[in-house]
Amino acid sequence: xxxxxxxxxxxxxxxxxxxxxxxxxxxxxxxxxxxxxxxxxxxxxxxxxxxxxxxxxxxxxxxxxxxxxxxxxxxxxxxxxxxxxxxxxxxxxxxxxxxxxxxxxxxxxxxxxxxxxxxxxxxxxxxxxxxxxxxxxxxxxxxxxxxxxxxxxxxxxxxxxxxxxxxxxxxxxxxxxxxxxxxxxxxxxxxxxxxxxxxxxxxxxxxxxxxxxxxxxxxxxxxxxxxxxxxxxxxxxxxxxxxxxxxxxxxxxxxxxxxxxxxxxxxxxxxxxxxxxxxxxxxxxxxxxxxxxxxxxxxxxxxxxxxxxxxxxxxxxxxxxxxxxxxxxxxxxxxxxxxxxxxxxxxxxxxxxxxxxxxxxxxxxxxxxxxxxxxxxxxxxxxxxxxxxxxxxxxxxxxxxxxxxxxxxxxxxxxxxxxxxxxxxxxxxxxx
Numbered sequence: 118x119x120x121x122x123x124x125x126x127x128x129x130x131x132x133x134x135x136x137x138x139x140x141x142x143x144x145x146x147x148x149x150x151x152x153x154x155x156x157x158x159x160x161x162x163x164x165x166x167x168x169x170x171x172x173x174x175x176x177x178x179x180x181x182x183x184x185x186x187x188x189x190x191x192x193x194x195x196x197x198x199x200x201x202x203x204x205x206x207x208x209x210x211x212x213x214x215x216x217x218x219x220x221x222x223x224x225x226x227x228x229x230x231x232x233x234x235x236x237x238x239x240x241x242x243x244x245x246x247x248x249x250x251x252x253x254x255x256x257x258x259x260x261x262x263x264x265x266x267x268x269x270x271x272x273x274x275x276x277x278x279x280x281x282x283x284x285x286x287x288x289x290x291x292x293x294x295x296x297x298x299x300x301x302x303x304x305x306x307x308x309x310x311x312x313x314x315x316x317x318x319x320x321x322x323x324x325x326x327x328x329x330x331x332x333x334x335x336x337x338x339x340x341x342x343x344x345x346x347x348x349x350x351x352x353x354x355x356x357x358x359x360x361x362x363x364x365x366x367x368x369x370x371x372x373x374x375x376x377x378x379x380x381x382x383x384x385x386x387x388x389x390x391x392x393x394x395x396x397x398x399x400x401x402x403x404x405x406x407x408x409x410x411x412x413x414x415x416x417x418x419x420x421x422x423x424x425x426x427x428x429x430x431x432x433x434x435x436x437x438x439x440x441x442x443x444x445x446x447x448x449x450x451x452x453x454x455x456x457x458x459x460x461x462x463x464x465x466x467x468x469x470x471x472x473x474x475x476x477x478x479x480x481x482x483x484x485x486x487x488x489x490x491x492x493x494x495x496x497x498x499x500x501x502x503x504x505x506x507x508x509x510x511x512x513x514x515x516x517x518x519x520x521x522x523x524x525x526x527x528x529x530x531x532x533x534x535x536x537x538x539x540x541x542x543x544x545x546x547x548x549x
Contacts, residue, residue: 122229122239122240122241122242123147123148123149123239123240123241123242124146124147124148124241124242124243124526125141125146125147125148125149125241125242125243125244125245125522126148126149126151126230126232126239126241126243126244126245127141127148127149127150127151127244127245127247128151128219128222128232128244128245128246128247128248129150129151129152129153129246129247129248129249129496130150130151130152130155130156130211130213130215130247131152131156131158131159131202131247131248131249131496132179132202132496132506132507132508132511133247133249133495133496133506133511133514133515134150134152134245134247134495134496135150135156135179135202135205135206135211136179136180136495136511136512136514136515137245137247137495137515137518137519138150138209138211138212138213139179139180139181139182139209139211139512139515140180140512140515140516140518140519140520141519141522142209142211143519144519144520144522144523146519146522146523146526147212148212149212149213149214150211150212150213150214151214151217151219151232151234152213152214152215152216152217153216153217153218153219154215154216155215155216156202156203156206156213156215157198157199157202157203159249159251160195160198160199160202161195161199162273163273163274164195165195165272165275165276165277165297165298165301166195166276166277167194167195167277167297167301167362168194168195168297169192169193169194169195169360169361169362170192170193170198170361170508171192171293171359171360171361172192172329172361172507172508172509173189173190173191173192173327173329173330173361173365174186174188174189174190174191174192174193175189175190176329176333176504176507176508176509177193177201177508177509178508178509178510178512179201179205179508179511179512180512180515180516181208181209182204182205182208182209184201190327191361191364191365192361192362192364192365217234217235217236218234218235219232219233219234219468220233220234220235220468221233221468221470222244222246222468222469222470222471223470223471224471224489224492225240228490228491229241229242230242230243230244230491230492232244233468242491242526243491243492243493243522243525244491244492244493245485245493245494245495245518245522246466246469246480246492246493246494246495247494247495247496248496249496249497249506250462250464250496250497250498250506251461251462252462252463252464252465252466253462253463253464253465254271254272254273254274254458254462255271255460255461255462255463256269256271256458256460257458257460259384259386259387260387260456260458262387262388262389263387263389263390263448263456264389264390264448266454267390267448267453267454267455267456268281268282268454268455268456269455269456269458270455270456270457270458271457271458271459271460272290272294272295272298272457272458272459272460273462275298275457277301277305278301278302278305278306278307279305281302281307281454281455281457282454282455283454284308284452284453284454284455285307285308285309285310285451285452285453285454285455286302286307286308286309286310286453286454286455286456286457287309287310287311287312287392287446287448287453287455287456287457288302288309288310288311288312288456288457288459289312289384289456289457289458289459289460290312290314290458290459290460290461291311291312291313291314291316291358291370291401291459292314292316292355292356292358292459292461293316293356293357293358293359294459295311295314295316295358295457295459296316296358296360296368296370297358297360297362297368298457298459299311299373299378300360300362300368300373302457303373303376303377303378308377308379308451308452309373309378309379310378310379310381310446310451310453311370311373311378311379311380311381312381312382312383312384312394313370313380313381313382313383313398313401313402314355314383314401315355315383315397315401315404315405316355316356316357316358316405317355317357317358317404317405317408317409318357318358318359318367318368318369318405318406318408318409319357319358319359319408319409319412320359320367320409320412320413320433321359321360321365321366321367322365323412323413323416323430324416324417324420324427324428324429324430325427325428325430326427327365328412328416331416331419332412332416334419335415335416335419337503338502338503338504338509338510339502340502340503341501341502342499342500342501342502348499351499352479352497352498352499354499357408357409358405369436370402370405371402371435371436371437371438372436372437374437374439375436375437379451380398380402380439381394381398381443381446382394382395382396382397382398382401382442382443383395383397383401390447390448390449391445391446391447391448392445392446392447392448393444393445394443394444394445394446396442396444398439398442398443399438399439402435402439406433406435409433410432410433413432464478464479466478466480471489471492472489473487473488473489473492480494480497482494482497482500484500484501484514484517484518485497485500485501485514485517485518486518486521491525493518493521493522495511495514495515495518496511496514500514501513501514501517502514
């Protein structure tokens with residue numbers, strides 16, 4: 118990759134990087150996709166054994182390669198997702214370099230980008246950073262206060278119940294990963310203790326269809342970030358918890374509690390084997406239910422407005438209520454021998470030596486284009502719509518950026534011919 122600058126370098130070979138590679142190839146733009154590991158690494162190495170998608174297979178729409186299986190309303194399991202990505206690579210054979218990590222990115226004086234990798238350096242005229250938002254596992258510092266004999270793992274390292282020592286398990290966090298891991302342990306017969314946060318939930322099915330199908334018909338997934346007054350807050354929202362396991366079903370934490378799981382409020386502190394919890398369990402459960410019921414209200418309104426024939430379904434009735442605040446848990450007394458931290462990830466863009474980040478470390482962009490000419494991001498949550506970064510809509514974002522890259526290169530040829538200006542100035546032209 119040394120020598121003449123590469124027209125476009127795509128950093129990251131996941132669904133985002135592969136999607137923009139497809140569109141760049143369709144436009145005849147030379148490029149390279151640099152992947153630190155191998156295609157499917159995140160799904161292969163950071164997902165548990167029973168992992169499956171929470172969105173139906175029909176929403177898997179990588180460019181030129183929509184889901185082609187015989188179960189469009191089902192939910193691909195981990196190995197099927199990996200195979201889907203591998204088949205996509207075989208389908209259009211991108212210029213992919215695997216096993217090479219990018220360790221530095223900076224802007225040279227001539228406007229080109231210098232890309233530093235574990236196999237040397239090269240230059241590129243334009244760069245698409247498609248590494249996603251989930252880089253480093255996030256574990257709170259209070260974890261250091263747990264006794265040394267308590268096994269601790271992050272959700273990205275969890276595979277199954279058998280990898281943990283015998284005894285009870287505390288799961289901290291109730292986003293999608295935390296709830297699904299808690300269910301996996303519960304179904305395996307483990308005594309689960311769950312610290313419940315403020316994540317919302319959604320029903321799997323309602324009035325004869327998957328809620329995702331209803332919301333898709335209602336245009337929910339086509340709504341873009343510019344339609345929200347609080348775009349920054351929207352981008353930081355936690356996903357609704359639900360599961361596609363065994364054909365799909367609700368995740369009802371109240372039902373888990375009824376069946377023996379121990380629920381607590383948000384974890385607030387650790388003092389050796391003693392853990393403290395906030396008095397917010399009831400509030401968190403009620404709010405999660407309210408969100409799920411609010412989505413049903415919207416579906417009801419859509420059915421009425423469109424005069425759709427759909428079966429009537431009774432509303433959810435809570436099957437369990439907290440009897441009172443449980444302020445603390447003694448791990449030894451409860452027989453808890455391990456903790457799973459389902460506390461998410463942090464972004465790590467320290468290798469990018471270009472000032473395009475806000476005070477929180479989030480890339481400042483509009484539809485993936487930054488204020489630095491020629492530098493783009495792809496695959497971020499809510500980059501432009503709900504599906505950004507997901508199989509459902511990452512291809513649309515990729516197509517937009519590929520169009521802009523193509524247009525800027527064509528304008529560069531014209532500008533260069535008329536004025537002698539370098540190609541690097543073209544990408545500074547307005548989008549749209």
